[in-house]
Amino acid sequence: MRKALLALLYFLAAVVALAFLALPIVAIFVHVPPGRLIDQLSNPVVTDALIVSFKTTLIAQAFILLFGTPTAYLLASRRFPGRSLCVTLVELPLVLPPAVAGIGLLAAFGRFGLLGSSLSAAGITIPFTQTAVTIAVAFVASPLYIRQAIAAFETIDPNLVAASRTLGAGPARTFFRVILPLSRGGLAAGEALAFARGLGEFGATIMFAGSLQKVTQTLPLAIYAEFEVNFDVTLAISALLVLISAAVLISLKLTSLWQPSEQISSSRFARLSWS
Amino acid sequence: MATLRADFILPLRSFELELALEVDRTVALVGPSGAGKTSVLRAIAGLVRPPRGRIALGDDVWLDTARRLFRKPDERRVGLVFQEYALFPHLTVRQNVAYAGRERADEYLERFRISHLADARPAALSGGERQRVAVARALARGPGVILLDEPLSALDAHTKGAVRAELQELLQELALPTILVTHDFEDAAALADLVGVIVDGHLRQFATPSELVDRPTDAFVASFTGANLLRGKARRLDDDMTVVQLETGELVYSTEWGEGDVGVVIYPWEVSIGRLQQHDSAMNLIQGEIRSVAALGNRVRVRIGPITAEVTASSADKLELARGGTAFASFKATGTRLVPLA
Numbered sequence: 001m002r003k004a005l006l007a008l009l010y011f012l013a014a015v016v017a018l019a020f021l022a023l024p025i026v027a028i029f030v031h032v033p034p035g036r037l038i039d040q041l042s043n044p045v046v047t048d049a050l051i052v053s054f055k056t057t058l059i060a061q062a063f064i065l066l067f068g069t070p071t072a073y074l075l076a077s078r079r080f081p082g083r084s085l086c087v088t089l090v091e092l093p094l095v096l097p098p099a100v101a102g103i104g105l106l107a108a109f110g111r112f113g114l115l116g117s118s119l120s121a122a123g124i125t126i127p128f129t130q131t132a133v134t135i136a137v138a139f140v141a142s143p144l145y146i147r148q149a150i151a152a153f154e155t156i157d158p159n160l161v162a163a164s165r166t167l168g169a170g171p172a173r174t175f176f177r178v179i180l181p182l183s184r185g186g187l188a189a190g191e192a193l194a195f196a197r198g199l200g201e202f203g204a205t206i207m208f209a210g211s212l213q214k215v216t217q218t219l220p221l222a223i224y225a226e227f228e229v230n231f232d233v234t235l236a237i238s239a240l241l242v243l244i245s246a247a248v249l250i251s252l253k254l255t256s257l258w259q260p261s262e263q264i265s266s267s268r269f270a271r272l273s274w275s
Numbered sequence: 276m277a278t279l280r281a282d283f284i285l286p287l288r289s290f291e292l293e294l295a296l297e298v299d300r301t302v303a304l305v306g307p308s309g310a311g312k313t314s315v316l317r318a319i320a321g322l323v324r325p326p327r328g329r330i331a332l333g334d335d336v337w338l339d340t341a342r343r344l345f346r347k348p349d350e351r352r353v354g355l356v357f358q359e360y361a362l363f364p365h366l367t368v369r370q371n372v373a374y375a376g377r378e379r380a381d382e383y384l385e386r387f388r389i390s391h392l393a394d395a396r397p398a399a400l401s402g403g404e405r406q407r408v409a410v411a412r413a414l415a416r417g418p419g420v421i422l423l424d425e426p427l428s429a430l431d432a433h434t435k436g437a438v439r440a441e442l443q444e445l446l447q448e449l450a451l452p453t454i455l456v457t458h459d460f461e462d463a464a465a466l467a468d469l470v471g472v473i474v475d476g477h478l479r480q481f482a483t484p485s486e487l488v489d490r491p492t493d494a495f496v497a498s499f500t501g502a503n504l505l506r507g508k509a510r511r512l513d514d515d516m517t518v519v520q521l522e523t524g525e526l527v528y529s530t531e532w533g534e535g536d537v538g539v540v541i542y543p544w545e546v547s548i549g550r551l552q553q554h555d556s557a558m559n560l561i562q563g564e565i566r567s568v569a570a571l572g573n574r575v576r577v578r579i580g581p582i583t584a585e586v587t588a589s590s591a592d593k594l595e596l597a598r599g600g601t602a603f604a605s606f607k608a609t610g611t612r613l614v615p616l617a
Contacts, residue, residue, distance in 0.1 A: 157361065159357050159359070159361040160361050160363060160364075162317075162320075162322050162348070162355075162357070162361070163355070163357055163361040163362075163363070164363075164374070165321075165322065165347070165348035165349050166320050166321075166322070166348045166349070166351075166353055166354075166355040166413075166416075167349075167374050167375040167412065167413075167416055168349045168375045168376075168416055169349055169374070169375075170347075170349050177374075178363060181365045182364070182365055
């Protein structure tokens with residue numbers, strides 16, 4: 001009897017929790033008919049924001065991959081004094097309030113900022129430009145990728161790297177033929193997370209780049225800007241972002257299946273621990 | 276054929292590895308785990324950089340700290356077979372073997388009878404197959420030196436015999452300087468011309484396998500080769516004979532010279548077993564309880580008191596040896612070796 005009661009409590013708690021999590025998402029889609037949502041997507045505010053969002057996010061991703069991958073490999077494969085400090089530094093933006101990140105970026109790149117003054121002397125202005133959006137996205141999203149990449153690189157058996165070297169491959173060939181293929185699942189997962197985080201970036205962007213349509217207004221900023229103007233547009237953008245986020249999450253789950261099944265070690269579980 | 280000369284110092288976690296080796300055929304490095312055997316291979320392959328020393332294959336110098344010369348692993352012609360083989364899990368057998376050189380991959384697949392596995396991934400292979408892939412991959416590099424790290428330890432006892440015979444034949448045929456790391460004296464004796472015993476980073480003894488059995492320089496080498504080692508105090512009787520009072524009380528006579536704390540080394544095959552006290556030419560007789568009887572192929576290892584003896588299966592049957600009974604172990608004074616104990 002008590003057992004049945006306990007089971008019922010578990011069940012009820014689960015129903016409440018799942019309903020609570022699903023309700024806002026369902027609400028976005030059912031608040032107005034789907035036809036009207038789709039119509040709103042051709043609104044210039046939406047298309048402009050979509051272009052700004054994807055352009056800045058993709059450029060930021062390119063930089064994250066280009067600089068983040070070697071950084072992660074260095075931090076994963078070398079032991080040096082100050083290494084944990086570097087890792088902590090990489091992780092800090094993850095826990096930083098977005099508004100603080102925005103202020104930090106202004107203080108660094110703003111007109112009277114740390115680098116900003118020399119930049120403006122050279123005729124370069126960063127705040128409230130599309131470059132600022134890209135920088136903000138890169139700042140908040142790169143830690144997700146680097147952290148995940150470090151974890152992915154750390155699971156590679158050092159003997160495989162050594163084997164590659166004794167078989168006549170230099171460091172570059174070893175990286176591209178052994179290290180990269182063996183860590184691709186973890187890297188893709190990190191990249192997907194960073195992409196999703198970058199696309200949803202709001203706080204740092206609005207402080208550092210403002211919300212100027214066609215220039216710095218990304219999808220989340222457009223939601224905020226249209227909130228009091230046209231609620232249907234905000235719903236349409238929200239629905240779009242829900243779909244993109246879901247797609248990222250599903251592709252993330254698929255990359256875990258895509259892990260090389262020939263992996264001898266049990267590391268495929270370790271490399272998925274990106275929380 | 277070029278000779279491999281390695282003479283270097285390498286600090287390890289708890290001691291310093293100090294080694295001078297000259298290898299032109301197969302040398303086995305044996306010793307307890309953590310003695311620095313694998314580090315020797317890693318230093319020769321260039322995976323670690325000794326702060327002092329010189330490593331060269333013939334005129335080809337790989338390391339010379341005096342001249343600040345250090346060649347990277349990919350610039351040394353070594354074929355290193357890793358302990359767990361370190362096959363690339365994301366590549367097929369053919370891609371693994373072709374990693375160092377595409378041209379001759381198929382030739383090596385055929386030679387090691389793994390052509391039929393060419394498209395398989397390492398995870399799908401048995402231990403023996405993996406070992407063959409690892410050796411084929413290392414040889415496809417065209418190495419001037421072969422380094423084998425515990426090539427047989429990952430195999431079960433059943434597979435091991437066959438793989439060892441194959442390896443023996445291969446090493447003979449290649450006739451390259453080869454260093455083989457093992458913790459198994461039998462493997463070392465079967466595969467190597469010379470055996471180096473490494474303990475705590477130092478070469479304790481460097482000799483042929485049979486010399487190691489005949490003349491172990493110390494207690495570690497003796498017990499490593501599978502000998503009995505009985506501790507006791509030695510006292511000279513006369514010019515020809517030493518008597519050793521064992522810690523267990525018995526007296527053992529030896530034709531070797533010894534004084535003070537010694538270890539008496541007796542090989543199991545030098546010990547005869549009887550159920551009754553016999554009077555033959557053997558001077559040493561130890562009575563004891565039969566503590567274990569274990570069959571090893573056509574031989575039987577019997578433990579009597581402190582001594583392990585090895586007899587044929589048929590004499591074990593005839594003597595009706597069983598645990599718990601009493602038996603006499605006898606061995607000649609000339610069959611004993613005395614080694615100093617610290």
